Amino acid sequence: ELKVEQNPLFLSMQEGKNYTIYCNYSTTSDRLYWYRQDPGKSLESLFVLLSNGAVKQEGRLMASLDTKARLSTLHITAAVHDLSATYFCAEGGATNKLIFGTGTLLAVQP
Amino acid sequence: DAGVTQSPTHLIKTRGQHVTLRCSPISGHKSVSWYQQVLGQGPQFIFQYYEKEERGRGNFPDRFSARQFPNYSSELNVNALLLGDSALYLCASSFRESYNEQFFGPGTRLTVL
Known part of the structure; x- marks a missing residue:
């Protein structure tokens, strides 16, 4: 069964601190997307990661992709x-x- | 340019009724996909249509059906509504059939009583 797992499920942070959200997936896909959703709203596209080693940054957010580790x-x-x-x-x-x-x-x- | 639009915004139905949700893709986009998002969960893929043909179907019962029109807009139909069909229904459009970023509409919030 194809699965995408994120952790943590809930993250409470203080302003000014750093943290990382992890996303593990089970397929051999080399394409990974990150979205943001505000309460009651639709999905806003943040990043599209297209290949192994891809790194993208926007403001205080940075996303990376390791296809070997999925x-x-x-x-x-x-x-x-x-x-x-x-x-x-x-x-x-x-x-x-x-x-x-x-x-x-x-x-x-x- | 307008983004993906969906109608209606909110809908309240009772069990056993039928519902039709509508989606207009971004101008020039030929692929439309539908997702169901139950409260507290990630969206689940329902259908993809490209050039008016079904290109993919998720693990949903036959009560769910969809179609795409010549202008690339799309309808999602759900028959014999169940309480569990209450969800946010999201439409996404993209230019190509595959390997393509998708852009999501504002969604239709369906409540089944």
Whole structure:
């Protein structure tokens, strides 16, 4: 069964701290997506990682992909309250069918 | 350019009823996919349509059906609604059939009573 697992499921952080969300997937796909979802809202695309070793950064977020380990990480640097949301990784390969992880609920406390 | 649009925004139905959800993709996008997101979970793939043909189906019962029109808009139909069908239904569009980033619409929140 194709699976995408994220950990932690819930992350409470203080502003200014750093942390990493982990995404393990079970296929040989070399394409990994990260999305952000605010409560009651749709999915906002954050990063598209297309190959082994890919690293992308936007503001305080940085995502990386290791296809050999089937692992992607989303690193948060100096967290701020505005980053509070649920973050999903999704594996997408030869088709447009995305397999989503369980999500990580991030709460940044002042 | 407008993004992916979906209608209606919210919908309340009772068990056993039928529902139709609608999606208009980004202009120029030919692929539409549908996802179901139950509260507290990640989205689950339901269907993909490309050039008006079904290209993929997730693990959903036959009560779920969809179609794509010549203008690439799409409908998702659910018959004989169950309480468990209550969810946020998301539509995503992309330019190509595969290996392509998908852009999500705002979703339709379906509540089945």
